Amino acid sequence: MPVAPVSQIKASVKVEPEEQVERLRTLLLGPEADQVIQRLVEKDQTTLVTEVISEALEQRASKDDSLAQSLSSVVDAAIDTSIKEHPDRITNVIFPVMGPAIRKAVAAALQDMVQNLNQVLSEGLSFRSWRWRFQAWRAGKSYAEYVLIKSLQYRVEQVLLIHRETGLLLQDVCVPQIAREDPELVSAMLTAINDFACDAFHKDQQQCIDHIRFGEYTLIIVAGPFAMLAGAVRGTPAAEVTTKLSEIIEKIHLDHASLLVGFDGDKTQLEPVQGLLKTGLLQKEAQRGRSVPWLAYGFIALAVVGMGLWITRTYQVYDQQRQVMQALEQQGMVILDQKRVGRSLQLVTLRSEADPSPQAILGQLDLTGFQVRVEDRVIPVVEKPIPVAEPSPRQQAIAQWQQTVAELQGMRLHFQSASSKLVAEDSAVLASMVVKANSLADLAEPAGVTDYQLILTGFADGTGNEATNRQLSRERAQVVFEQLQANGVVAEKVLLWGLGALPASELDGDEQRIVSMQVLYDQ
Amino acid sequence: MISKKICLIGSFAVGKTSLVRRFVTDGFDEKYQTTIGVKIDKKEVALADQTLQFVIWDLEGPDEFAELRTTYLRGASGYFLVIDATRPKTLEIALSLNQKVRETLNSVPFLLLINKTDLEAERRISREELQPCIEAGWSVMETSAKTGRNVEHAFEVLAQMLVDHAEARSL
Numbered sequence: 001m002p003v004a005p006v007s008q009i010k011a012s013v014k015v016e017p018e019e020q021v022e023r024l025r026t027l028l029l030g031p032e033a034d035q036v037i038q039r040l041v042e043k044d045q046t047t048l049v050t051e052v053i054s055e056a057l058e059q060r061a062s063k064d065d066s067l068a069q070s071l072s073s074v075v076d077a078a079i080d081t082s083i084k085e086h087p088d089r090i091t092n093v094i095f096p097v098m099g100p101a102i103r104k105a106v107a108a109a110l111q112d113m114v115q116n117l118n119q120v121l122s123e124g125l126s127f128r129s130w131r132w133r134f135q136a137w138r139a140g141k142s143y144a145e146y147v148l149i150k151s152l153q154y155r156v157e158q159v160l161l162i163h164r165e166t167g168l169l170l171q172d173v174c175v176p177q178i179a180r181e182d183p184e185l186v187s188a189m190l191t192a193i194n195d196f197a198c199d200a201f202h203k204d205q206q207q208c209i210d211h212i213r214f215g216e217y218t219l220i221i222v223a224g225p226f227a228m229l230a231g232a233v234r235g236t237p238a239a240e241v242t243t244k245l246s247e248i249i250e251k252i253h254l255d256h257a258s259l260l261v262g263f264d265g266d267k268t269q270l271e272p273v274q275g276l277l278k279t280g281l282l283q284k285e286a287q288r289g290r291s292v293p294w295l296a297y298g299f300i301a302l303a304v305v306g307m308g309l310w311i312t313r314t315y316q317v318y319d320q321q322r323q324v325m326q327a328l329e330q331q332g333m334v335i336l337d338q339k340r341v342g343r344s345l346q347l348v349t350l351r352s353e354a355d356p357s358p359q360a361i362l363g364q365l366d367l368t369g370f371q372v373r374v375e376d377r378v379i380p381v382v383e384k385p386i387p388v389a390e391p392s393p394r395q396q397a398i399a400q401w402q403q404t405v406a407e408l409q410g411m412r413l414h415f416q417s418a419s420s421k422l423v424a425e426d427s428a429v430l431a432s433m434v435v436k437a438n439s440l441a442d443l444a445e446p447a448g449v450t451d452y453q454l455i456l457t458g459f460a461d462g463t464g465n466e467a468t469n470r471q472l473s474r475e476r477a478q479v480v481f482e483q484l485q486a487n488g489v490v491a492e493k494v495l496l497w498g499l500g501a502l503p504a505s506e507l508d509g510d511e512q513r514i515v516s517m518q519v520l521y522d523q
Numbered sequence: 524m525i526s527k528k529i530c531l532i533g534s535f536a537v538g539k540t541s542l543v544r545r546f547v548t549d550g551f552d553e554k555y556q557t558t559i560g561v562k563i564d565k566k567e568v569a570l571a572d573q574t575l576q577f578v579i580w581d582l583e584g585p586d587e588f589a590e591l592r593t594t595y596l597r598g599a600s601g602y603f604l605v606i607d608a609t610r611p612k613t614l615e616i617a618l619s620l621n622q623k624v625r626e627t628l629n630s631v632p633f634l635l636l637i638n639k640t641d642l643e644a645e646r647r648i649s650r651e652e653l654q655p656c657i658e659a660g661w662s663v664m665e666t667s668a669k670t671g672r673n674v675e676h677a678f679e680v681l682a683q684m685l686v687d688h689a690e691a692r693s694l
Contacts, residue, residue, distance in 0.1 A: 163598070164598075165597055165598035166528045166578075166597075166598030166599070166600075167528060167578070167580075167597075167598060168526045168527075168528055168578060168598075169526070182565070184526070184565050184576075184578060185563055185564070185565060185578075188528070188563040188565075188578050188580070189563050192560070192561045192563065192580070192595060195592070195594040195595055195597065196560060196561075196592070196594070196595075198594065199592055199594040264525065264689060265525040265526040265527050265575075265576075265600070266524075266525050266526075267526060268524075
């Protein structure tokens with residue numbers, strides 16, 4: 001398609017320049033040109049902001065706190081969310097910090113403890129500490145309070161923020177554990193004093209008393225247009241206290257001027273200044289040379305040596321006392337009483353006349369430096385026969401019966417080999433047996449024996465056969481029986497039998513060829 | 524809690540200190556002790572919807588030797604003007620004092636207290652004599668620090684007046 005020259009178009013169509021540009025843009029970019037351009041602009045703005053945001057934030061932050069205040073709530077919320085959703089992550093992040101922090105805190109606590117111990121030793125045992133104790137006692141103060149007074153150059157114990165016009169207390173702070181007057185009344189009274197001073201000396205009401213001294217306290221007052229600050233200082237305050245209080249009152253006026261101007265009695269609005277007021281509770285220790293407390297160390301050394309000596313000596317005394325008691329008791333003495341006073345032991349002993357004296361026993365011990373005094377009580381030895389009860393006639397008869405029976409049962413009558421002939425040596429035994437057997441008849445009744453029986457048992461050695469041996473042993477018993485009967489023993493009282501040879505007997509042959517007697521009785 | 528400074532003003536020996544003692548400690552002492560300068564006490568007053576803390580400045584009563592120190596009035600939110608019912612002169616002095624006070628404090632609530640009303644037989648100020656004050660819009664109340672009559676009530680009324688005054692100013 002043929003295109004007309006531009007000059008011709010211009011000539012044929014008369015169009016405004018802006019409209020021409022618009023047409024051209026539509027031709028080039030299409031009907032959505034506006035939207036495309038808008039997107040490009042937006043994109044460009046984002047890029048622009050990205051490039052300058054850091055510098056912009058930095059600049060704003062250097063101007064005032066508004067950026068930090070604006071971001072604080074956002075950052076707080078972000079941290080809260082992060083901790084809730086990823087608690088492990090925050091743990092991992094702070095872990096490298098926590099370990100060293102804890103170690104540092106423990107080390108600091110230990111260091112404090114050692115320092116305190118050092119201080120207690122050096123302060124507690126020095127001349128100065130005893131002098132202070134005495135002076136505290138005279139002044140009617142506690143030692144701790146007195147030490148504080150002496151060891152501090154100054155301490156700001158209370159800071160009062162007072163509304164100048166009304167004299168009402170706005171806020172106050174004080175160090176812990178001090179007795180203080182009602183701050184409301186103090187602030188009002190302080191205002192009254194100031195008003196009186198201004199009134200009395202025709203000063204401008206804006207002028208103010210700058211300090212009041214009473215006893216060990218100094219009241220430092222710094223005033224602003226709407227409020228004043230009063231610091232109660234114990235000791236001798238340095239210029240830095242006034243400077244600090246001035247800084248605080250200036251800061252309070254800067255931050256809370258509108259509240260102070262329109263103060264309606266509601267002091268809760270000024271609670272945020274508490275932190276600032278606390279920075280005014282300054283204190284400074286008095287400068288002292290750090291000398292080595294030789295006296296304290298010497299005292300401790302002496303105490304340790306003395307204690308060691310005392311323990312050693314006490315143990316020695318105890319050991320010597322133990323030796324004395326042990327030696328006396330081993331010799332059979334009874335300790336009736338003992339009392340030790342220091343290195344002297346008093347004893348009361350009881351012993352038999354036959355036993356050695358305590359002095360003799362103690363003489364054998366090493367009791368250097370240990371004194372023993374003994375009250376020796378002796379029991380005389382009296383030899384007296386032990387009284388024995390006289391046996392009754394019946395007991396005597398029983399004993400005689402039992403003795404006779406035992407003698408009879410112990411008799412052995414030996415026979416010649418393969419014979420019923422008694423060996424010659426035992427004739428006397430047989431005679432004795434006869435006599436004793438006869439005596440049983442007389443002894444039985446007194447001894448309470450109602451009946452008795454004599455049993456004669458004959459034995460043979462093992463040389464013959466069994467029948468022969470049995471016969472021979474019976475014959476031997478018969479021999480004895482006949483002798484008994486012939487000499488008056490009642491025949492019915494005697495039983496006899498022959499047992500032959502004892503099987504497996506280890507006795508000699510002479511000892512096997514015997515007759516023995518057993519006595520059976522009923523009592 | 525809102526704190527307010529209030530003052531007690533009046534001629535000497537009208538019973539200002541006794542009123543404060545009756546209010547703060549519920550006590551009374553027949554022996555007269557003159558106040559030198561100012562004596563300060565505090566007490567809370569409970570109203571229906573809030574509690575006020577009064578810091579009470581009991582000012583030395585002016586006499587032929589001493590004038591009222593108006594510097595002590597600075598910042599007061601209200602005051603009591605106290606007179607002695609047995610001494611007509613104290614009313615005159617009170618009226619004079621009030622003018623001075625108004626110059627210092629402008630328009631703050633106050634209450635005129637006719638004290639020592641327990642001494643009825645010795646009363647020298649009639650109610651008719653007080654009529655001009657009432658017509659002028661003053662709040663007037665009869666009290667007795669000795670018996671405690673109306674003392675606590677007077678402080679409550681002043682407290683309510685301070686609250687109303689503050690609300691009116693904030694509108």
